[in-house]
Amino acid sequence: MPQDQRIAIPSPGFGLGLRPVHYPDFLARPQPVEWLEIISENYMVPGGRPMATLDRIRADYPIVMHGVSLSIGSDEPLDRTYLSALKALADRVDPLWISDHLCWTGINAHNSHDLLPLPYDAPTLQCVVDNIGRVQDYLGRRILIENPSSYVSFRASDRSEWDFLAEMAERADCLLLLDVNNIYVSARNHGFDPLDYLSGLPAGRIQQIHLAGHSDMGDYVIDTHDAAVCDAVWDLYARAIAMVGPVATMIERDDDIPPLAALLSELERARKLAQAALEPVGG
Amino acid sequence: MADALYAIQQRFLAAIMGEDADAEALIVDDARVGAARRIGIYRNNYRASLTGVLADHFERLHAYLGDAQFGHIADAYVKAHPSTTRNLRYYGAALPGFIAHHFPEDGELAELARLDWALRHAFDALDASPLDAGAIGMLGEQWVGASLALHPSARLLTMHHNSAALWSALDAGEAPPAVAVLAAPVDVLVWRSGLQPHFRSLAAVEAATLVRIGRGASFADISAHLVNEVEEATAMETLAALLARWLADGVLILADQAAAVT
Numbered sequence: 393m394p395q396d397q398r399i400a401i402p403s404p405g406f407g408l409g410l411r412p413v414h415y416p417d418f419l420a421r422p423q424p425v426e427w428l429e430i431i432s433e434n435y436m437v438p439g440g441r442p443m444a445t446l447d448r449i450r451a452d453y454p455i456v457m458h459g460v461s462l463s464i465g466s467d468e469p470l471d472r473t474y475l476s477a478l479k480a481l482a483d484r485v486d487p488l489w490i491s492d493h494l495c496w497t498g499i500n501a502h503n504s505h506d507l508l509p510l511p512y513d514a515p516t517l518q519c520v521v522d523n524i525g526r527v528q529d530y531l532g533r534r535i536l537i538e539n540p541s542s543y544v545s546f547r548a549s550d551r552s553e554w555d556f557l558a559e560m561a562e563r564a565d566c567l568l569l570l571d572v573n574n575i576y577v578s579a580r581n582h583g584f585d586p587l588d589y590l591s592g593l594p595a596g597r598i599q600q601i602h603l604a605g606h607s608d609m610g611d612y613v614i615d616t617h618d619a620a621v622c623d624a625v626w627d628l629y630a631r632a633i634a635m636v637g638p639v640a641t642m643i644e645r646d647d648d649i650p651p652l653a654a655l656l657s658e659l660e661r662a663r664k665l666a667q668a669a670l671e672p673v674g675g
Numbered sequence: 676m677a678d679a680l681y682a683i684q685q686r687f688l689a690a691i692m693g694e695d696a697d698a699e700a701l702i703v704d705d706a707r708v709g710a711a712r713r714i715g716i717y718r719n720n721y722r723a724s725l726t727g728v729l730a731d732h733f734e735r736l737h738a739y740l741g742d743a744q745f746g747h748i749a750d751a752y753v754k755a756h757p758s759t760t761r762n763l764r765y766y767g768a769a770l771p772g773f774i775a776h777h778f779p780e781d782g783e784l785a786e787l788a789r790l791d792w793a794l795r796h797a798f799d800a801l802d803a804s805p806l807d808a809g810a811i812g813m814l815g816e817q818w819v820g821a822s823l824a825l826h827p828s829a830r831l832l833t834m835h836h837n838s839a840a841l842w843s844a845l846d847a848g849e850a851p852p853a854v855a856v857l858a859a860p861v862d863v864l865v866w867r868s869g870l871q872p873h874f875r876s877l878a879a880v881e882a883a884t885l886v887r888i889g890r891g892a893s894f895a896d897i898s899a900h901l902v903n904e905v906e907e908a909t910a911m912e913t914l915a916a917l918l919a920r921w922l923a924d925g926v927l928i929l930a931d932q933a934a935a936v937t
Binding site: 438444496498501502505511544546 | 679680681683684685687688691692700701702703707708710712713714716717720721724725757758759760761762763764766797798799800801802827828867870
């Protein structure tokens with residue numbers, strides 16, 4: 393792992409992605425999570441139940457905002473309307489931090505609603521670094537950029553995703569959201585060693601970790617967030633914590649969402665693994 | 676070099692959104708999966724996320740048509756309407772018109788779609804404090820002349836079929852009644868009371884009065900209009916009953932509040 397200083401803030405602990413199906417659980421009684429992550433776009437609506445519920449839950453839990461349509465890698469001007477709605481939501485929520493993905497979601501006013509991968513080359517790096525700078529200036533804070541999962545590699549790429557992320561983070565002076573499942577998924581899809589990926593990132597800029605499940609199609613793996621975290625991803629998580637130190641960790645579940653208790657028990661496994669990974673060797 | 680990324684993105688997105696466009700030359704090919712299947716994953720994700728969100732936004736129309744027929748319509752809509760919205764919440768606004776155009780003989784389909792969409796709008800429309808008896812009391816003498824507006828969640832829909840009854844049966848998980856053309860069109864009010872979307876069918880006089888309120892009429896304006904149409908005592912009795920219902924349902928706001936929040 394490259395020499396680096398700790399820029400990320402100390403970990404606030406373990407969290408979950410807040411999903412509407414679990415609103416009643418969070419409104420009824422305190423739940424054993426230190427913070428919650430919202431999908432920013434779900435609350436970029438004028439009012440009604442989403443905003444009223446968010447305000448109530450925010451009164452009891454710190455919140456982090458996770459976006460899916462900033463499109464930091466689109467080779468066109470940033471969407472000012474989106475940015476202004478994002479800032480308005482941040483003003484209302486006062487989040488611990490704000491994140492989005494190393495990806496593009498659309499171009500020329502057309503939107504894929506998917507986190508599309510980028511070619512990893514110098515012009516794309518310049519585009520992404522410039523855009524992160526603009527967003528950070530506009531929001532008045534560092535943002536976190538998450539490593540994507542992907543199914544294609546562009547012929548134009550001339551470097552690894554982790555080299556791209558490392559240089560991006562240093563040049564843009566941003567933070568990283570490490571999705572351990574995405575590393576696993578992309579490693580399977582593109583045939584690289586997940587440990588090369590982990591050791592290539594600037595540890596001191598990793599402020600959050602995502603854990604999630606995927607669908608194994610045999611020849612390839614799809615990042616579906618509809619299943620429990622698999623053993624290989626747990627192993628990789630333990631390696632990541634051992635390399636990076638304590639990092640805010642959460643389970644991300646977007647489909648086939650189980651009762652909250654099932655996610656809390658997965659989160660308990662993350663707590664125990666992290667604790668074990670951080671114990672001094674031989675101590 | 677900046678043009679190169681833009682060109683790659685245009686070509687790749689075209690291949691995801693359309694079946695015909697080709698972007699395989701941009702992708703590293705391999706024997707195990709292959710460039711075509713790899714791009715196919717994104718193409719499938721795009722179609723599945725948009726048809727999925729349509730099924731979510733048009734839940735009762737989906738229940739009415741069933742998976743196969745709704746899926747057929749949703750696929751056709753996604754092909755005809757590439758997404759230009761940033762937030763999936765707003766994808767599907769043109770589906771009612773699309774259905775009206777393609778199924779002119781089955782008017783209840785577009786009406787169900789309009790009702791689903793209006794309820795979705797009511798769910799997360801702008802918050803505004805509805806008028807209640809206390810607020811009217813505070814206004815005192817200004818009340819009768821104050822310009823009124825409908826709550827931001829409110830929409831009026833005109834139904835030519837028994838679509839409201841179809842929707843209610845589908846919502847209750849019951850077999851919908853047979854489609855029927857109404858003897859005369861009926862307006863339906865869709866709105867949010869507290870955090871809960873509602874709708875109800877309106878008598879002609881209530882619908883006409885709410886249209887006037889939507890244009891900024893005051894209580895004095897709507898009273899004067901009704902007195903012109905029916906005998907004064909009847910007009911006052913009707914208005915008193917309507918006003919009581921609107922206040923209980925949270926349908927009205929002051930027009931200056933509407934101006935402030937929009």
